[in-house]
Amino acid sequence: xxxxxxxxxxxxxxxxxxxxxxxxxxxxxxxxxxxxxxxxxxxxxxxxxxxxxxxxxxxxxxxxxxxxxxxxxxxxxxxxxxxxxxxxxxxxxxxxxxxxxxxxxxxxxxxxxxxxxxxxxxxxxxxxxxxxxxxxxxxxxxxxxxxxxxxxxxxxxxxxxxxxxxxxxxxxxxxxxxxxxxxxxxxxxxxxxxxxxxxxxxxxxxxxxxxxxxxxxxxxxxxxxxxxxxxxxxxxxxxxxxxxxxxxxxxxxxxxxxxxxxxxxxxxxxxxxxxxxxxxxxxxxxx
Ligand SMILES: C[S@@+](CC[C@H](N)C(=O)[O-])C[C@H]1O[C@@H](n2cnc3c(N)ncnc32)[C@H](O)[C@@H]1O
Numbered sequence: 001x002x003x004x005x006x007x008x009x010x011x012x013x014x015x016x017x018x019x020x021x022x023x024x025x026x027x028x029x030x031x032x033x034x035x036x037x038x039x040x041x042x043x044x045x046x047x048x049x050x051x052x053x054x055x056x057x058x059x060x061x062x063x064x065x066x067x068x069x070x071x072x073x074x075x076x077x078x079x080x081x082x083x084x085x086x087x088x089x090x091x092x093x094x095x096x097x098x099x100x101x102x103x104x105x106x107x108x109x110x111x112x113x114x115x116x117x118x119x120x121x122x123x124x125x126x127x128x129x130x131x132x133x134x135x136x137x138x139x140x141x142x143x144x145x146x147x148x149x150x151x152x153x154x155x156x157x158x159x160x161x162x163x164x165x166x167x168x169x170x171x172x173x174x175x176x177x178x179x180x181x182x183x184x185x186x187x188x189x190x191x192x193x194x195x196x197x198x199x200x201x202x203x204x205x206x207x208x209x210x211x212x213x214x215x216x217x218x219x220x221x222x223x224x225x226x227x228x229x230x231x232x233x234x235x236x237x238x239x240x241x242x243x244x245x246x247x248x249x250x251x252x253x254x255x256x257x258x259x260x261x262x263x264x265x266x267x268x269x270x271x272x273x274x275x276x277x278x279x280x281x282x283x284x285x286x287x
Contacts (some may be wrong), residue, residue, distance in 0.1 A: 001199050017057045018042055021064060021074075028071050031076060031155065035241040043077060048077040072158070080236075081159040082153060083123035085168070086130045086175035087231070088263055091282050095227070096134045099258050099284070103226045104138070104146075106256060113145065116225045118217060118252065119152040121233030125163025125202070126172055128152035129194050131229070132201040146276060151217040151225075153207035163204050166194035209233065209245045214251045223252035232262035241269045250274055250287065259285045 022041065026032050033041050049060045064070045086092045103115060115135065119128040128150050134149045154160055169191045173181060185192040203219050209230070216223035228249050234242045246268055253259055259275060261267075261283040267275060275285035 017046060017061055021045060021057075021061055025063065025071060028068075029075060030196045031075060032210075035238045036078075036236050037238055040236050044078040044080070045074065046154065048074050051077075062074065067173060076158055079156050079159070081123040081154075081156055081162075081164070083126040083232075084172045084175065085126045085133075086177075087127065088282070089175045091231075091263075091284075092130060092134060092262065094282060095131070095260070096138060096280060099227060100138050103258075107226070112131060113147045115146055115148040116220070116227075116254075117148070117150045118220065118223075119227045120207070120228060120230040120249065122152035122154050122163060123156075123159050124168075124172075125152060125159075125166060125194075125204065126168070127229060127231065128163070128202045128204070129166065131196055131227075132198045133180060135201065136184070136198060140201045148201055149220070150202045151220045152202050152204050153209075153217045154204075155206065155208045157206060158165065160204050163202075166199055168192050168194070190216065209248065210237070210241050215248055224254045225252055225257055226254060227258045227260070228253055230262075231260060231265070234265050235262065239268070244274065246271045253287045255287060257287050258286070261285075 018041070026034075039212060042180050045057070045060075049055070049057060052060070052063070054060050054063070064074065100115075107113070107115065117131055119134075122128045132148075134148055137152075139146055139148070152163065154163070167188070167190065168185075173185075173192060181192065184195050184198050186195060187193075203217070205217050205219055207214055207217055216225075230245070230249055234245055237245065248257055250271060260276070263283060265283060265286065275287055278284045278286050
């Protein structure tokens with residue numbers, strides 16, 4: 001066989017193996033990665049194969065099919081639940097100085113006591129708890145006047161379990177402002193536990209952002225959010241799925257509400273006509 005044909009045939013076989021692995025993931029765990037960027041998913045599977053000390057996707061496929069717990073490890077590797085408190089601190093500074101103030105003013109004017117926030121793709125809870133800390137600070141002297149609700153969702157049950165536990169190692173807390181650690185965490189032998197007051201503000205649940213069956217976190221009942229953060233989630237999706245997620249988020253934001261994306265994410269061209277850019281550098285938009 002000619003060299004180029006041999007390479008093409010081998011690449012084809014490789015693609016078939018990855019395709020087979022993804023099909024098995026869908027059948028056994030119901031998570032559909034077909035709309036995620038191909039190169040990204042393959043890179044993550046290769047990472048898992050390397051972490052296990054294997055160097056051949058076929059051997060891995062055999063291992064996966066005979067080791068039921070491996071499906072969960074592979075899903076965790078693909079989903080990357082990496083986050084930290086106040087990731088990109090400037091964004092959280094803008095949320096606390098400008099956005100929350102505008103929301104309070106507007107809701108006061110409308111006679112509403114609620115502040116409704118959705119952290120979509122919340123990983124282990126760091127983003128949602130960071131928002132809860134900001135709210136606690138902003139409402140310091142008038143917290144009886146307001147009813148804050150932070151709905152936090154993710155597709156990974158493993159991440160949601162960790163979020164519910166609210167226990168974090170020091171490296172997740174490097175952007176925490178002086179004083180917040182003592183005020184909002186309890187120090188334990190194994191790390192830092194989020195305080196009960198902050199925990200009570202956050203409602204975690206499982207939600208698949210690309211599913212047609214849901215339009216907002218189930219506990220939020222009707223959506224209508226003042227602020228949605230969907231950061232560092234869409235980067236892994238194809239343009240078609242990004243558009244689907246943005247349409248869903250757009251519908252869930254209330255009039256004049258805000259959407260904050262990750263620093264490497266942007267609006268689809270159709271959404272650019274629907275949402276006004278408030279801070280283009282930090283990907284903050286308003287409906
Ligand atoms: C890199 S983390 C981002 C966490 C946080 N938003 C931040 O910016 O630090 C991406 C999260 O998106 C979640 N995710 C991936 N696909 C999802 C989907 N289809 N629906 C909901 N969450 C998803 C992953 O499980 C992961 O926890």
